[in-house]
Amino acid sequence: MKGGTLWRTVRLGVSSLLLHKLRSALTTMGVLFGVSSVIAMLAIGEGASAEAQEQIRLLGSNNIILRSIKPREDFATGSAQTTRVVSYGLTEDDLERIEKTFPGVARVVPVREIYEEVRFGDRAMNPRVMATLPVYREVTNRVVYEGRFLTDQDLERVANVCVIADTVAAYLFPVESPIGQEIKIGADYYTVVGVLMSRVRQQSDSAPAGKSTAEVFIPLETGRKWYGTMQVKMRAGSREMEEVELHEIVVEVADPKNVPFVAEACREMLRRNHKQPDYEDVVPLELLLRAEETKRIFNIVLGSIASISLLVGGIGIMNVMLATVTERTREIGIRRALGAKRRHIVTQFLVETVVLSVGGGLFGVALGLLAPWAVEYFADMRTIITPTAPIVAFAISAGIGVVFGLYPAWRAATMDPVEALRHE
């Protein structure tokens, strides 16, 4: 078919559709909403998954994080009713084994938590007070906001210095600069030498506030010196004695390829050396892979929903086109009598259907591009529109026009001209 002929057919199709403006508009709705919801949902899904991946990546995709967790009651050792001591968690031995014997491990960072209140003047709070090494910041990709992080000298001098998270700084020092101020952790005074950006702030401004971001860091040696492994934990009115050597060990693996093997080795080692499940492991790389798998499943589910909605849209178009063909039986008869071949009739109605579905597709793409913007603006969620989404959605809508237009067009083309002319 020559270009001019096709163009005329498209023009004819448009003018035929414009004879029934409302009907044509309503017919396109199915495809319109199908296409726009595909684009919008893909954008939201893409945004959420990017968010999750970024969070995981911030934990460090080279890292393996081991944490002490309090075992369930039936596993707990030590059973005195009044002043009971719960002993659990990672040990200095675990740390040493990982450091000395595991190949491929670049750095190992122990963290010990100190259950003490933090005060400045009449302001008090209960952040996570963590005694750790200066490399903690590097290994966990944290950013210094003001001042500096802990140093090796702090460690050697067993200095009473601390680095606080910006959330802590905002609470304790609403006006003044925190650097150089002395805060009280438990019974001792610590000089604030730096402010660390909290993880949430580090990601993006719009990330939802989740788990506690209030953190205070002190040198590991200082923690070891002033606070023993035995600590009292105040909790909901009751007090509890806990004996934990290390609360967290961050293992940095030199080559990300080795992360799964090192992670498995850690698990194996811990399984062998711990009688009770008093530890957990977080492997960001594994989480990342799991997140990608989740995203894949999400995309499949989304794809199915989208294809169903587009199918419904297509059926709607086909239904209207069948009605149109019946309604225009006489026109078909006239055209056939004037010399239209079957393929001319097929083309005419197919083009009309494609114009409908592509029209719906175009408006759907427009709406689909607008919706994520609105979601971002009103729901404070991150969205990402991949360039393929609108293109694929649009191509599918055109395909729907062809697939669902074929049968009505075929019905039109195979009408008996004599019968068709006698219609009405």
Next chain:
Amino acid sequence: MSALDLNKPVAELIDVTRTYRMGGNEVRALDGFSHSFGRGEYWAIMGSSGSGKSTLLNVLACIDRPSSGIYKVDGIDTGTLDDDALSELRSRKLGFIFQAYNLIPQLDVLENIMTPLFYQDDPPADGEQRARRLAERVGLAKRLDHRPMQLSGGQQQRVAIARALVNQPALILADEATGNLDSATALEILALFDELHAEGATIIMVTHEPDVGERAQHVMRLKDGRIENIVRGQRGAPTALRAQASGGVAS
């Protein structure tokens, strides 16, 4: 155009039968119909309803096929043609004028006139010029961009006539062309037919109105799918045809 061509019939039917099944009964709408319609002739086909005149027109129009027998248009045996070839034949050799005008509502006057050309495999380059000339001829040159809905019945039928002429057909078929018009407008349309006849066009017109039938050159009456009688030469051969027959050249 040679004298030999003139003698060759435009539409030739040999022993054409068309049967339908209606509720288990076989109806013979055309029953062994044979006739040759010559070039330049102007025929009125009359008969009561059920006489087979509509079926004859459908067969002549190549939108219906005979159950048996042979139908030739301009020497081409239509029995050998497939659907596409038959459609092409309609768009090249036949012109249609219907009772209900049957213009296409979403097209304007010019597009309506050009419609048969759109469907030709190799449309003429001067199609639009032709359509404009014909619109002028039927007095609608100023309404080319009007839609059929904006025209009166008489004007619509003029557009239909222009459409029937745009492919320079060998045969013009008219089905109760004046049936929907008031008598004054009907007379105008019939006058247009007279003109076309005078210019050498071959016209076959189906009608049940005797005074319309009287305007034709020849009248054929049908009954039960057969020719009841034929009245020839009630108005004589057209002048142009006489001129051609005596060796003149029509351009």
